[in-house]
Amino acid sequence: MFKTAVRAARPAAQAARGSVKPSGSSLRAFSTSLRVQSGPPPPQLYGTGGKAGAVPTDIEQATGLERLQLLGELEGIKIFDDSPLDASRIGTKADPILVPSFDTERLVGCSGFPADSHDVAWFNLEKDKIGRCVECGSVYALDFQGEEVHGDHHH
Numbered sequence: 125m126f127k128t129a130v131r132a133a134r135p136a137a138q139a140a141r142g143s144v145k146p147s148g149s150s151l152r153a154f155s156t157s158l159r160v161q162s163g164p165p166p167p168q169l170y171g172t173g174g175k176a177g178a179v180p181t182d183i184e185q186a187t188g189l190e191r192l193q194l195l196g197e198l199e200g201i202k203i204f205d206d207s208p209l210d211a212s213r214i215g216t217k218a219d220p221i222l223v224p225s226f227d228t229e230r231l232v233g234c235s236g237f238p239a240d241s242h243d244v245a246w247f248n249l250e251k252d253k254i255g256r257c258v259e260c261g262s263v264y265a266l267d268f269q270g271e272e273v274h275g276d277h278h279h
């Protein structure tokens with residue numbers, strides 16, 4: 125269940141990545157505007173906030189996905205696998221860039237070669253299929269390292 129929640133949260137996390145981290149004061153203004161907006165509110169995770177007279181730590185003021193990631197790190201769980209992929213070359217159909225994964229699909233972000241030569245393009249990579257970056261055409265393949273799930277398969 126946790127895994128499902130994390131997977132659902134990924135695109136939002138990636139959208140949020142790169143946004144400026146709010147300071148303590150703008151964070152309060154942000155939470156006020158959330159209360160008046162229409163529609164269902166996004167999932168919220170709030171810390172205790174900074175102590176008076178002290179600079180708040182990340183764990184005290186981080187919210188939402190950032191907080192989820194921090195809490196995960198405290199427990200030794202990496203919520204978002206953001207380890208860089210092989211960016212030393214452009215992947216080709218014959219020799220795709222391998223993306224290690226314990227899941228049968230994984231979201232991949234490509235920034236081209238050399239790295240950051242185009243805006244990060246995200247696409248979903250599935251086991252036994254190749255994925256191609258729409259920006260630079262680099263080809264990726266899932267290097268599945270999890271356990272195969274055989275349904276009612278009899279030998």
Ligand SMILES: [Zn+2]
Nearest residue numbers: 234236257260
């Ligand atoms: Zn690319």
